[in-house]
Amino acid sequence: MNANPELLNAIRSIPDYPKPGIIFRDITTLLGDARAFRRAVDELVQPYVGMKIDKIAGIEARGFILGGALAHQLSAGFVPIRKKGKLPDKTVSMTYSLEYGEDEMEMHVDAVKQGEKVILVDDLIATGGTAEGAVKLLRQMGADIVSACFVIDLKDLPGRKKLEAMGVEVRSLVQYEGH
Numbered sequence: 693m694n695a696n697p698e699l700l701n702a703i704r705s706i707p708d709y710p711k712p713g714i715i716f717r718d719i720t721t722l723l724g725d726a727r728a729f730r731r732a733v734d735e736l737v738q739p740y741v742g743m744k745i746d747k748i749a750g751i752e753a754r755g756f757i758l759g760g761a762l763a764h765q766l767s768a769g770f771v772p773i774r775k776k777g778k779l780p781d782k783t784v785s786m787t788y789s790l791e792y793g794e795d796e797m798e799m800h801v802d803a804v805k806q807g808e809k810v811i812l813v814d815d816l817i818a819t820g821g822t823a824e825g826a827v828k829l830l831r832q833m834g835a836d837i838v839s840a841c842f843v844i845d846l847k848d849l850p851g852r853k854k855l856e857a858m859g860v861e862v863r864s865l866v867q868y869e870g871h
């Protein structure tokens with residue numbers, strides 16, 4: 693399924709980070725490799741070229757880096773979905789589940805308008821709790837979520853299925869087995 697050795701080789705895997713048993717898939721090495729970064733952005737953008745996309749919504753923190761590039765390429769606006777307490781104006785918030793526990797994310801109430809076509813982006817989908825929260829938040833504000841895209845899908849975890857069950861198309865460039 694991994695048709696993309698250049699991207700795979702550019703991602704660094706750190707065993708036992710942030711805790712024993714987790715292999716952390718670190719995209720900073722991909723971002724620091726000009727060719728791989730460009731390729732990742734080009735491949736993320738490719739399915740949407742020619743579509744009228746109003747906004748790219750990026751999830752803090754790593755989704756911001758990719759989201760800015762995608763927004764530029766697709767001539768779309770960018771919407772930051774942030775951890776609680778970081779946005780200065782009126783916000784809407786959503787509680788979301790993490791592997792252990794819960795957290796809260798926010799976006800500005802005026803960040804998307806009813807019916808706007810939005811693509812959600814993050815570096816990685818695992819349990820899908822974070823992306824699920826972002827989809828709920830965007831839909832609450834009337835967004836039409838066209839697709840969600842990720843560099844990495846940890847495919848033994850239920851993230852993709854969770855989003856698909858919500859009616860969201862999911863795309864990823866590199867898939868890993870295990871956690």
Ligand SMILES: O=P(O)(O)OC[C@H]1O[C@H](OP(=O)(O)OP(=O)(O)O)[C@H](O)[C@@H]1O
Nearest residue numbers: 752753754816817818819820821822851
């Ligand atoms: O599918 P999930 O199980 O929800 O996990 C995926 C999320 O985990 C990571 O972010 P993290 O929570 O580590 O935050 P950070 O980007 O601010 O470090 C990653 O960038 C995704 O946002």
Ligand SMILES: Nc1ncnc2[nH]cnc12
Nearest residue numbers: 715716717718816818871
């Ligand atoms: N294995 C992993 N590597 C990097 N980020 C993650 N977020 C959740 N699981 C992760």
